[in-house]
Amino acid sequence: MVSLVLRGGSVVDGLGGPRYSADVWISDGRIAGIVSPGGAAEGSDIDVSGLVVAPGFIDMHAHSDLAVLADRNHVSKAAQGITLEVVGQDGLGYAPVTDEVMAATRQQIAGWNGTPELDYSWRSIAQYLDEVDKGCAVNVAVLVPHGTARMNVMGTQSRAATHAELEQIRDIVAQGLMEGAMGMSTGLTYTPGMYASDEELVHALVAVRQIGGYYCPHHRNYGAEVVEGYRACIDIARESQVPLHLAHCHVNFPQNKGRAAEVLGAFDQAIADGIDITLDAYPYLAGATYLAALLPSWAHEGGRAEVTALLSDAQSRARILHEIEVHGSDGHHGVPMDWQTIVIASTQDPRNADAVGMTVTELAAARGLPAGEAFLDLLLADDFGAGCLVQVGNEENVQAVMRHGAHTVGSDGILVGEKPHPRGWGTFPRFLGHYVRELGVLSLEEAVLHATSRPARRLGLTDRGVVSEGNWADLVIFDPDRIASRATYDHPKLSPDGIHYVFVNGEATINQGVRTAAVPGRAVRRTVMKKSSSLEGKPPPLLCLGETMVLLTADDGPLEENSHVGIHVGGAESNVASGLAHLGHEVEWFSRVGDDPFGRIILDFLRARGVRLDTVEVDDARSTGIYLKNREANASRVFYYRSGSAASAMGPTDLPSLFLHKRSLCHVSGITPALSATANDLMQQLVIDRTVPQLLVSFDVNYRPALWPRSEAAPRLLELARGADIVVVGRDEAEVLWGTERPEDIREILPDTPQLVVKDAAVGATHFTGDTETFQPALKAEVVDPVGAGDAFAAGFLSGMVRQLGVPRALRLGHLMAGLTLQHVSDLPALPSAESILSISDVSAEDWANISLSSHHLDDLQTLLPKGPAHVG
Numbered sequence: 001m002v003s004l005v006l007r008g009g010s011v012v013d014g015l016g017g018p019r020y021s022a023d024v025w026i027s028d029g030r031i032a033g034i035v036s037p038g039g040a041a042e043g044s045d046i047d048v049s050g051l052v053v054a055p056g057f058i059d060m061h062a063h064s065d066l067a068v069l070a071d072r073n074h075v076s077k078a079a080q081g082i083t084l085e086v087v088g089q090d091g092l093g094y095a096p097v098t099d100e101v102m103a104a105t106r107q108q109i110a111g112w113n114g115t116p117e118l119d120y121s122w123r124s125i126a127q128y129l130d131e132v133d134k135g136c137a138v139n140v141a142v143l144v145p146h147g148t149a150r151m152n153v154m155g156t157q158s159r160a161a162t163h164a165e166l167e168q169i170r171d172i173v174a175q176g177l178m179e180g181a182m183g184m185s186t187g188l189t190y191t192p193g194m195y196a197s198d199e200e201l202v203h204a205l206v207a208v209r210q211i212g213g214y215y216c217p218h219h220r221n222y223g224a225e226v227v228e229g230y231r232a233c234i235d236i237a238r239e240s241q242v243p244l245h246l247a248h249c250h251v252n253f254p255q256n257k258g259r260a261a262e263v264l265g266a267f268d269q270a271i272a273d274g275i276d277i278t279l280d281a282y283p284y285l286a287g288a289t290y291l292a293a294l295l296p297s298w299a300h301e302g303g304r305a306e307v308t309a310l311l312s313d314a315q316s317r318a319r320i321l322h323e324i325e326v327h328g329s330d331g332h333h334g335v336p337m338d339w340q341t342i343v344i345a346s347t348q349d350p351r352n353a354d355a356v357g358m359t360v361t362e363l364a365a366a367r368g369l370p371a372g373e374a375f376l377d378l379l380l381a382d383d384f385g386a387g388c389l390v391q392v393g394n395e396e397n398v399q400a401v402m403r404h405g406a407h408t409v410g411s412d413g414i415l416v417g418e419k420p421h422p423r424g425w426g427t428f429p430r431f432l433g434h435y436v437r438e439l440g441v442l443s444l445e446e447a448v449l450h451a452t453s454r455p456a457r458r459l460g461l462t463d464r465g466v467v468s469e470g471n472w473a474d475l476v477i478f479d480p481d482r483i484a485s486r487a488t489y490d491h492p493k494l495s496p497d498g499i500h501y502v503f504v505n506g507e508a509t510i511n512q513g514v515r516t517a518a519v520p521g522r523a524v525r526r527t528v529m530k531k532s533s534s535l536e537g538k539p540p541p542l543l544c545l546g547e548t549m550v551l552l553t554a555d556d557g558p559l560e561e562n563s564h565v566g567i568h569v570g571g572a573e574s575n576v577a578s579g580l581a582h583l584g585h586e587v588e589w590f591s592r593v594g595d596d597p598f599g600r601i602i603l604d605f606l607r608a609r610g611v612r613l614d615t616v617e618v619d620d621a622r623s624t625g626i627y628l629k630n631r632e633a634n635a636s637r638v639f640y641y642r643s644g645s646a647a648s649a650m651g652p653t654d655l656p657s658l659f660l661h662k663r664s665l666c667h668v669s670g671i672t673p674a675l676s677a678t679a680n681d682l683m684q685q686l687v688i689d690r691t692v693p694q695l696l697v698s699f700d701v702n703y704r705p706a707l708w709p710r711s712e713a714a715p716r717l718l719e720l721a722r723g724a725d726i727v728v729v730g731r732d733e734a735e736v737l738w739g740t741e742r743p744e745d746i747r748e749i750l751p752d753t754p755q756l757v758v759k760d761a762a763v764g765a766t767h768f769t770g771d772t773e774t775f776q777p778a779l780k781a782e783v784v785d786p787v788g789a790g791d792a793f794a795a796g797f798l799s800g801m802v803r804q805l806g807v808p809r810a811l812r813l814g815h816l817m818a819g820l821t822l823q824h825v826s827d828l829p830a831l832p833s834a835e836s837i838l839s840i841s842d843v844s845a846e847d848w849a850n851i852s853l854s855s856h857h858l859d860d861l862q863t864l865l866p867k868g869p870a871h872v873g
């Protein structure tokens with residue numbers, strides 16, 4: 001594959017920070033380097049001076065299911081800078097299907113996708129994605145459409161599903177997720193999804209909770225009951241315990257003018273309650289759908305033949321029109337119809353082409369009919385294939401939604417017909433041109449984040465959505481002063497201005513504003529995680545979140561010169577979880593491990609020590625992290641192998657599946673944000689944004705220079721420490737990071753931290769809370785190996801605080817756990833019983849000062865106790 005360098009541009013990396021000058025090197029489909037301007041890099045040069053280099057745009061709501069297969073040029077999306085589309089939207093799609101359902105779906109949503117000449121031989125999600133892999137203009141991800149799954153089981157029947165049918169629907173959703181789908185969509189104003197109860201949706205979403213992904217509803221009401229409609233989505237996500245992504249999140253219709261704040265307030269409250277919410281919206285006032293969607297739901301019950309019969313019967317027609325025009329049908333969100341707002345966008349029968357571009361009111365006048373009669377006649381004459389625009393938007397609501405911190409961009413683009421909605425050709429350039437440059441609704445950097453890294457995080461993608469070394473080279477290069485949509489309602493199929501280059505997987509699809517012949521797009525499958533054990537029972541109150549690894553050691557000399565290598569379990573939060581479990585606490589550990597021998601060693605070891613692992617995910621695509629420890633002349637050299645590890649894929653989308661609202665304390669460490677930008681975002685939401693405000697967060701600074709440059713780590717670790725409830729930091733770490741080892745100085749750096757512990761293995765630990773300061777000297781201990789002692793201290797201290805033993809005893813418990821660990825080569829030594837450890841921590845200050853662990857074997861730990869009964873907390 002070609003190697004080339006984009007020289008002279010300004011990088012807007014997708015993370016929201018300020019743009020910077022750099023050259024971007026592309027090789028083998030990925031970003032091989034980001035170098036200073038004019039820096040050395042191998043490859044052909046492309047001059048992008050004066051242009052912005054950004055991640056390719058991610059269209060979170062696309063109706064290109066068939067277009068990506070039928071139209072290899074796909075200029076409508078490629079020319080916008082889109083490099084990834086998410087299809088299978090609104091609960092209706094072309095997989096997974098039976099032969100019968102494929103035929104019915106092709107007919108039902110012809111107004112969205114047309115009926116292009118394809119072989120339509122696929123039936124499953126996997127087979128559809130295999131078709132995509134044959135080559136497309138963009139990358140494609142897919143959702144499992146719930147309505148289609150329901151149709152496979154029940155057809156279009158308007159009734160509740162039986163228990164057996166619920167199980168079948170859930171199994172279909174689960175299979176699609178296992179085959180790489182990103183989540184489940186619903187279309188709750190479309191047949192047959194509109195007939196599903198909330199209980200049915202929750203039942204289907206069990207598959208999403210257990211396998212992974214998110215819930216993407218087109219909900220039941222965008223009009224008369226818009227707030228109630230969104231709240232119902234939130235309630236379903238809350239009960240299902242899955243992430244929520246709200247499709248085409250608009251607050252439309254005249255009666256909802258100015259109500260965006262009310263809707264967004266409901267989102268903010270849900271986010272504060274711990275629900276993971278994102279949304280997408282398009283930067284236009286008009287909506288679009290297929291014309292038959294405006295009918296009341298009961299008219300669709302019997303399928304195409306029945307609705308045809310209804311529209312051919314005078315009495316039924318009158319009933320339908322009375323509901324639409326007087327009461328407001330559920331197909332029009334409970335709002336009585338104003339036919340002037342409905343514009344015919346497409347017809348499938350050429351004999352009806354004269355209707356395209358007319359409002360229903362205009363069409364009725366031309367044909368000498370009442371508007372409602374003209375609407376029903378057109379449905380019949382076009383075999384229900386017509387599409388329409390719905391002009392019901394509110395500008396102030398569009399801008400309010402656009403500013404929200406959960407917003408992403410979705411075109412909802414329907415690409416068929418003579419006059420489809422211009423959003424299919426203009427969404428992203430209109431967003432960046434009109435709303436960003438002209439109106440200043442967002443800064444350019446913020447807007448690019450909304451269109452790139454935020455949707456990538458929702459999709460669980462760690463190697464797209466950010467201009468970062470090692471990521472796939474999905475890039476758009478545009479002129480920030482000229483980028484603009486040219487598509488209009490009268491001329492909707494015009495390509496935008498200002499976009500010079502687009503790269504998909506390292507190949508140019510747009511070169512100097514012109515579509516190339518390249519079709520480098522491929523299916524983007526969600527990495528399927530396997531749970532390490534079943535999700536049963538109440539989640540433990542204590543959670544430790546972060547990576548673990550295996551520690552490889554040699555008895556003497558370097559590893560490469562040794563025939564005997566010891567394998568131990570090591571890594572921050574798993575150690576704390578193990579220590580807490582040993583001390584009698586019910587505790588769970590969450591991370592991701594590879595499906596490899598190292599991952600299995602870790603899980604077996606922790607499970608044997610009593611740590612719950614219900615939410616641990618096993619990643620088939622990534623390896624477990626390891627580190628190697630060489631000993632030479634009483635010195636150690638540590639080599640970390642964490643880059644790209646399974647745990648580096650941890651991100652904010654994991655948080656809802658951890659049942660944080662049911663925990664009392666979550667412990668994390670400073671190693672976690674060093675793993676990846678995605679893991680750093682997870683820490684942001686957990687520690688600083690406080691996804692679950694009532695949850696106590698314990699943070700061990702735990703800085704490792706080999707993993708993270710000080711210049712980057714120091715401000716970030718300080719920010720995280722200021723957000724936590726309990727902070728543990730080593731004096732040596734504080735000196736490296738913040739220039740002081742004095743506990744009182746560290747307290748001045750973190751003045752508002754509710755509980756701060758500054759520790760030193762040789763001296764002792766100082767605890768600060770409010771104006772109170774407590775010092776506890778360390779134990780005298782022989783240091784065999786320092787690895788894991790800090791984690792052991794954290795486990796002991798947290799155990800003491802959770803047991804409410806008081807600060808002095810909690811500090812002693814921490815020192816004791818650390819001292820015992822210092823005498824072993826592994827992070828997780830074979831500790832004495834919990835009763836022994838707790839008893840030792842309950843000694844007097846005088847007895848404590850006389851304890852020296854170096855002179856005692858662990859089996860004889862009880863000999864250190866003062867005479868008398870043991871004290872177990």
